[in-house]
Amino acid sequence: MSNNSQPKTPLVTNIFTADPSAHVFDGKIYIYPSHDIPHDGEDNDNGDEYRMEDYHILSLDDITAPCVDNGEALHLKDIPWASKQLWAPDAIERNGTYYLFFPARDMDGIFRIGVATSSSPVGPFKAEANYIQGSYSIDPAVFEDDDKKAYVYFGGLWGGQLEKWQTGSFDENGVGPALDMPAIGPRVAELTDDLLSFKSEPKEISIVDKDGKPLTAGDTDRRYFEGPWMHKYNGTYYLSYSTGDTHYLVYATSKNPQGPFTYQGRILEPVVGWTTHHSIVEYKGKWYLFYHDCTESNGINHRRCVKYMELNYREDGSIITMEP
Ligand code: FUB
Numbered sequence: 001m002s003n004n005s006q007p008k009t010p011l012v013t014n015i016f017t018a019d020p021s022a023h024v025f026d027g028k029i030y031i032y033p034s035h036d037i038p039h040d041g042e043d044n045d046n047g048d049e050y051r052m053e054d055y056h057i058l059s060l061d062d063i064t065a066p067c068v069d070n071g072e073a074l075h076l077k078d079i080p081w082a083s084k085q086l087w088a089p090d091a092i093e094r095n096g097t098y099y100l101f102f103p104a105r106d107m108d109g110i111f112r113i114g115v116a117t118s119s120s121p122v123g124p125f126k127a128e129a130n131y132i133q134g135s136y137s138i139d140p141a142v143f144e145d146d147d148k149k150a151y152v153y154f155g156g157l158w159g160g161q162l163e164k165w166q167t168g169s170f171d172e173n174g175v176g177p178a179l180d181m182p183a184i185g186p187r188v189a190e191l192t193d194d195l196l197s198f199k200s201e202p203k204e205i206s207i208v209d210k211d212g213k214p215l216t217a218g219d220t221d222r223r224y225f226e227g228p229w230m231h232k233y234n235g236t237y238y239l240s241y242s243t244g245d246t247h248y249l250v251y252a253t254s255k256n257p258q259g260p261f262t263y264q265g266r267i268l269e270p271v272v273g274w275t276t277h278h279s280i281v282e283y284k285g286k287w288y289l290f291y292h293d294c295t296e297s298n299g300i301n302h303r304r305c306v307k308y309m310e311l312n313y314r315e316d317g318s319i320i321t322m323e324p
Pocket of ligand 1: 018019034050087088138139226227275277
């Protein structure tokens with residue numbers, strides 16, 4: 001059963017939005033998306049067409065309420081260490097402060113992950129002076145476990161530069177493993193109590209098949225590409241992500257937030273547009289998938305719009321695959 005009866009209309013149409021990270025704070029739904037800038041430039045495998053310069057936070061008073069664009073929450077010019085490309089963000093609240101985690105290229109063109117804080121879920125956010133030391137690549141997703149330990153999951157291939165970090169430092173010429181070798185995994189780092197730093201070096205997450213064998217780099221229908229998301233359902237950790245060049249949203253599960261994770265299946269079949277990126281959130285006892293597509297721009301990859309639909313589990317905890 002997929003929830004295709006819902007009107008999957010864009011949440012907002014006044015701006016192009018993508019990469020939605022949805023959270024419930026004080027009973028309202030807040031969506032932390034990227035803000036796509038329309039332009040007429042060409043697409044490439046490095047993602048240069050994604051030229052975002054600021055963040056706008058969206059909010060919903062209830063799941064069917066009109067979506068509000070709360071205006072500019074943070075701009076590139078106010079981030080001392082960043083040079084361009086404010087890609088997919090995420091947010092977390094602790095003790096009344098909201099922490100916006102976001103990737104951007106530093107002054108050397110290397111993707112790093114920064115934090116900005118605010119007393120309001122919709123900002124304005126003030127960026128820290130520097131990026132998180134030890135951070136790299138893109139697509140941070142923050143998850144607070146029941147024991148209050150907070151983790152950030154991140155990493156993306158190709159334009160996201162994850163191939164260039166296999167030795168622990170940035171290698172401009174780094175390429176992915178041979179197709180029959182284990183695929184590169186996303187990274188996880190536990191955050192310090194103030195949520196501003198990594199407690200220790202990020203670890204690579206292993207994603208294995210049902211026989212315990214690591215997914216290989218050539219297994220492009222299942223291997224990790226970008227856009228990680230973590231949620232917990234009935235005591236199991238669900239790591240979901242995009243397979244990038246095969247355009248699926250898929251998931252893997254574990255009893256440990258740092259893995260290893262066992263591949264389970266697809267959440268969403270390909271949308272219109274090259275990228276697919278999502279979040280999963282519980283609201284009033286139901287679960288929702290927030291995602292984006294390029295239907296509003298007739299398939300222009302960097303003019304995306306955020307939507308949602310209800311997500312359902314089977315009795316055994318598996319997620320029912322959805323059609324966009
Ligand atoms: O929005 C820019 C990039 O496209 C994101 O960081 C990726 O996840 C993909 O959606």
